[in-house]
Amino acid sequence: MRCVGILGGMGPQATILLMQKVLDAVPADDDADHIPLLVDQNPQVPSRIRRLIEGTGDDPAPVLADMARRLVGAGAEALAMPCNTAHHYASAIRAAVKVPFLDMVDLSVRRAAELAGVDGRVGILASPAVRRIGLFDAPLARFGVQALYPEDEGAMLATIRRIKTAGPEPETASALRAASNGLLQRGAQVQMIACTEFSLLADATADGATAFDTLDVLVAAIKAFAVGDGASAGQ
Amino acid sequence: MRCVGILGGMGPQATILLMQKVLDAVPADDDADHIPLLVDQNPQVPSRIRRLIEGTGDDPAPVLADMARRLVGAGAEALAMPCNTAHHYASAIRAAVKVPFLDMVDLSVRRAAELAGVDGRVGILASPAVRRIGLFDAPLARFGVQALYPEDEGAMLATIRRIKTAGPEPETASALRAASNGLLQRGAQVQMIACTEFSLLADATADGATAFDTLDVLVAAIKAFAVGDGASAGQ
Numbered sequence: 001m002r003c004v005g006i007l008g009g010m011g012p013q014a015t016i017l018l019m020q021k022v023l024d025a026v027p028a029d030d031d032a033d034h035i036p037l038l039v040d041q042n043p044q045v046p047s048r049i050r051r052l053i054e055g056t057g058d059d060p061a062p063v064l065a066d067m068a069r070r071l072v073g074a075g076a077e078a079l080a081m082p083c084n085t086a087h088h089y090a091s092a093i094r095a096a097v098k099v100p101f102l103d104m105v106d107l108s109v110r111r112a113a114e115l116a117g118v119d120g121r122v123g124i125l126a127s128p129a130v131r132r133i134g135l136f137d138a139p140l141a142r143f144g145v146q147a148l149y150p151e152d153e154g155a156m157l158a159t160i161r162r163i164k165t166a167g168p169e170p171e172t173a174s175a176l177r178a179a180s181n182g183l184l185q186r187g188a189q190v191q192m193i194a195c196t197e198f199s200l201l202a203d204a205t206a207d208g209a210t211a212f213d214t215l216d217v218l219v220a221a222i223k224a225f226a227v228g229d230g231a232s233a234g235q
Numbered sequence: 236m237r238c239v240g241i242l243g244g245m246g247p248q249a250t251i252l253l254m255q256k257v258l259d260a261v262p263a264d265d266d267a268d269h270i271p272l273l274v275d276q277n278p279q280v281p282s283r284i285r286r287l288i289e290g291t292g293d294d295p296a297p298v299l300a301d302m303a304r305r306l307v308g309a310g311a312e313a314l315a316m317p318c319n320t321a322h323h324y325a326s327a328i329r330a331a332v333k334v335p336f337l338d339m340v341d342l343s344v345r346r347a348a349e350l351a352g353v354d355g356r357v358g359i360l361a362s363p364a365v366r367r368i369g370l371f372d373a374p375l376a377r378f379g380v381q382a383l384y385p386e387d388e389g390a391m392l393a394t395i396r397r398i399k400t401a402g403p404e405p406e407t408a409s410a411l412r413a414a415s416n417g418l419l420q421r422g423a424q425v426q427m428i429a430c431t432e433f434s435l436l437a438d439a440t441a442d443g444a445t446a447f448d449t450l451d452v453l454v455a456a457i458k459a460f461a462v463g464d465g466a467s468a469g470q
Contacts, residue, residue, distance in 0.1 A: 001279070011266045016254050019276065023247055029400055031246045034278035040309075041254065043269035044236070074275075074309040165264055 001036055001226045004102070005076025007067050007093070009042035010083035011164050014196030014215070018082040021219045035226040038076045040067045048085040049157070052129040061089045065096035072097045078225050080104070080218055084194045085129045102221040105135055108192055108214040112136075113143035115210055116190040121146045123188030123209070125179060126195045127160055128153040136194065148188045150179035163197040173204040180206040236271060236461045239337070240311025242302050242328070244277035245318035246399050249431030249450070253317040256454045270461040273311045275302045283320040284392070287364040296324045300331035307332045313460050315339070315453055319429045320364045337456040340370055343427055343449040347371075348378035350445055351425040356381045358423030358444070360414060361430045362395055363388040371429065383423045385414035398432040408439040415441040 008015030019037065026034050045067075046058035064086065068079055079093065080102040087105040094101050112122045124136055124147050131137075131149045140147050150156050159175045166172075176198055183191055184206045191206075193199055193213040205211035243250030254272065261269050280302075281293035299321065303314055314328065315337040322340040329336050347357045359371055359382050366372075366384045375382050385391050394410045401407075411433055418426055419441045426441075428434055428448040440446035 003277075009266065009269070009271065012254075012258055012269045016251060016258065019247075019251050019254070023251065030282070030396075031244065031278040031280075031399060032282070034244070034247045034276075036244065036279055037274070037276040038309075039272070039274040039276060041272040041274060042238075043266040044271055045266075047265070047267070070309040074273075074305040161265075164266060 002077040002228065003036040003038055003075055004222050004226055005068070005071030005074075005079045006037055006039040007042075007064060007071070007079060007081040007086070008039050010045055010048065010081070010086050011197065012041055012043045013164075013167065014082050014199060015039065015041055017196070017199055018215060018219065021215065022222055025219055025223050035223060038071050038074055040071055042067060045086070048083070048088070049127060049129050052085065052088065052133055053157075060086065061092040064089050065092045068093045068096045072099055078102055080222055082196050082215055082218060084135065084196065084214055085127050088133045088135060100225070102218060102225060104214050104218040106139065107221055108194065108217045109136060109139040109143070111212060111217055112140065112190060112192055113145050115212070116145050118144040120144075120190060121148050121186075121188045123148045123180070123183030123191035125150065125176060125183070125191060125193050125198055125205070126156070128157050130194060148183055148186055150182060152179070155179065160195060160197045163200055168200045173201045176201055176204040177206060180204070180209055180211070184209050237312040237463065238271040238273055238310055239457050239461055240303070240306030240309075240314045241272055241274040242277075242299060242306070242314060242316040242321070243274050245280055245283065245316070245321050246432065247276055247278045248399075248402065249317050249434060250274065250276055252431070252434055253450060253454065256450065257457055260454055260458050270458060273306050273309055275306055277302060280321070283318070283323070284362060284364050287320065287323065287368055288392075295321065296327040299324050300327045303328045303331045307334055313337055315457055317431050317450055317453060319370065319431065319449055320362050323368045323370060335460070337453065337460060339449050339453040341374065342456055343429065343452045344371060344374040344378070346447060346452055347375065347425055347427055348380050350447070351380050353379040355379075355425060356383050356421075356423045358383045358415070358418030358421075358426035360385065360411060360418070360426060360428050360433055360440070361391070363392050365429060383418055383421055385417060387414070390414065395430060395432045398435055403435045408436045411436055411439040412441060415439070415444055415446070419444050
């Protein structure tokens with residue numbers, strides 16, 4: 001099996017969730033059946049939200065590039081990053097190393113486009129930073145799909161910060177479900193959870209929405225790469 | 236904060252549990268408050284049980300030494316290993332790198348000796364491999380403490396293998412509690428969970444026993460090292 005390097009710590013709980021999902025994705029009789037990972041659990045990556053929304057703080061790009069180089073130096077044969085917002089810096093990661101980067105955003109856009117079809121709408125449950133940087137808009141538009149975002153950005157940001165501090169709670173799940181209901185009413189039948197903090201809240205999307213989690217898309221790509229099925233792993 | 240490298244994957248679920256415990260040990264307002272870890276989640280380390288009990292299979296020592304070197308090369312400033320049995324190879328790890336090795340066995344022996352006192356007995360809930368290699372016996376004897384082990388070794392081994400396959404279940408928790416009760420009846424008031432698979436079973440020790448988990452001892456040492464309180468981190 002091939003080892004996948006994880007640019008982690010954004011946040012650290014989401015990285016642990018990714019590792020648990022990778023473990024659960026493998027039917028195993030013994031340790032050796034499981035997928036090898038090299039995980040840089042680095043909670044000190046400069047805040048993406050602070051940099052992209054508030055315009056302050058250090059640039060995460062050189063830190064992420066350095067993490068990528070160190071992971072590859074230590075033996076990682078591909079890289080993955082369980083943080084949607086940080087994919088804004090994907091080009092810096094790609095430029096730093098020669099191994100494949102399993103791009104959660106690119107893979108999720110393809111999945112969303114398959115589900116929504118041409119002229120479809122996809123609701124994006126994410127940090128406001130994701131909308132401001134247009135992380136999904138142009139890639140979805142290439143498939144003829146329109147991205148919709150929750151109207152109350154302040155509530156989304158407060159929810160993410162609360163989850164980072166206190167873990168998943170009924171209140172934060174309610175806030176996410178309200179946002180999901182709003183998107184459904186505006187015509188976004190297909191929705192994606194595109195914030196790994198929201199991934200910690202199970203089943204918090206609207207009844208009637210066809211929702212998937214970008215983190216699960218990444219887990220499938222990690223598994224495909226590790227077991228050698230390169231064709232479905234993406235780049 | 237200083238980064239701790241984790242020789243992980245033995246088993247992978249126990250490594251995730253260690254990471255969760257490290258996360259939970261830090262009161263955090265934001266990601267950046269958390270402890271940085273570099274985790275080699277390597278489930279392909281040759282089986283310690285197969286090598287030490289059955290006398291077959293590859294030697295884990297050179298694999299662990301290589302993992303240690305790669306973690307330090309990638310930036311780890313100390314190393315820790317959430318697997319008691321694998322501490323049989325601690326000297327190979329120490330010889331491979333110059334950074335401190337936070338020794339879960341050494342730290343747990345000190346804790347057990349404090350609790351049991353001179354001429355005390357300590358019950359050790361562990362893999363049969365741990366008894367056969369005498370991992371705890373001589374270190375405990377130096378404090379005048381006697382190590383006691385569960386009588387039904389086959390049940391212990393079957394329980395570990397079942398947890399590695401299926402995760403924690405009521406049946407495996409019952410098997411562990413039966414072993415703990417047996418140790419208590421033989422005079423081991425103080426007991427330690429010295430198998431990271433057993434760490435996955437919460438509260439499965441006998442009522443009336445003073446039990447602690449070697450994994451929690453390691454978490455405390457990781458936290459102390461990371462925040463710079465080197466004196467209590469051990470070597």
